[in-house]
Amino acid sequence: MPLIHISLRAGKPEAYRQAIFDGLYRAMRETLNVPEDDQFMTISEHDAANFRYSASCYGVSRSEDVVYIQITVFNTRTTEQKKALFRRTAELLGKNPGIRPENVFVNVLESAKENWSVGHGLAQFA
Template identity: 60%
Template structure:
């Protein structure tokens, strides 16, 4: 049950946004055991004054076209799956909509299963303890 939040500079088309959604979702399906129809994603656009990305941190040459992808997910995947996910996202976003791999910044936030409510005010992933 990943929750994906994408941040980028303002000015991209609806098609660009859709390609971001499709690429990240496809990568999660292929590498992260995400079931079909498990799609919860948002995009937030920012003006230059509200979007700051280091152009050189850790030796990576980023541009103003950087895309920040935050994925909140259950803490059930190993390092190999995480690495595969990061690489696949960068590959797919390079192909469409044309994001340079250097401009793909991914932050994975892992949470316990009981930290989700998928509707009805229930903790669907929590083990029953009552």
């Protein structure tokens, strides 16, 4: 039950943004065993004045095309699954829409199952 927020610089075409959605969904299906049709994602676009990044922090050379991806998931994933997710996400987004691996910035937030309600005011996973 991932919930994904993606932030990037404004101005990319719709096909580029849709490719990010598709690549992330595929990476999660392959590495985190996310169920079919479990897609809850948003993209926020920011103008240059409202988007900041470090071009060389932690030994990674980024450009203004950096994409921030924050994924909130149940706290049931292993470290190996998360590492596989990071690799596969960078690989797939590199192929389509052509994002350099250095510009794929991913953060996974873990949450207990009882902290989720996916509709009807119910705690479906508690």
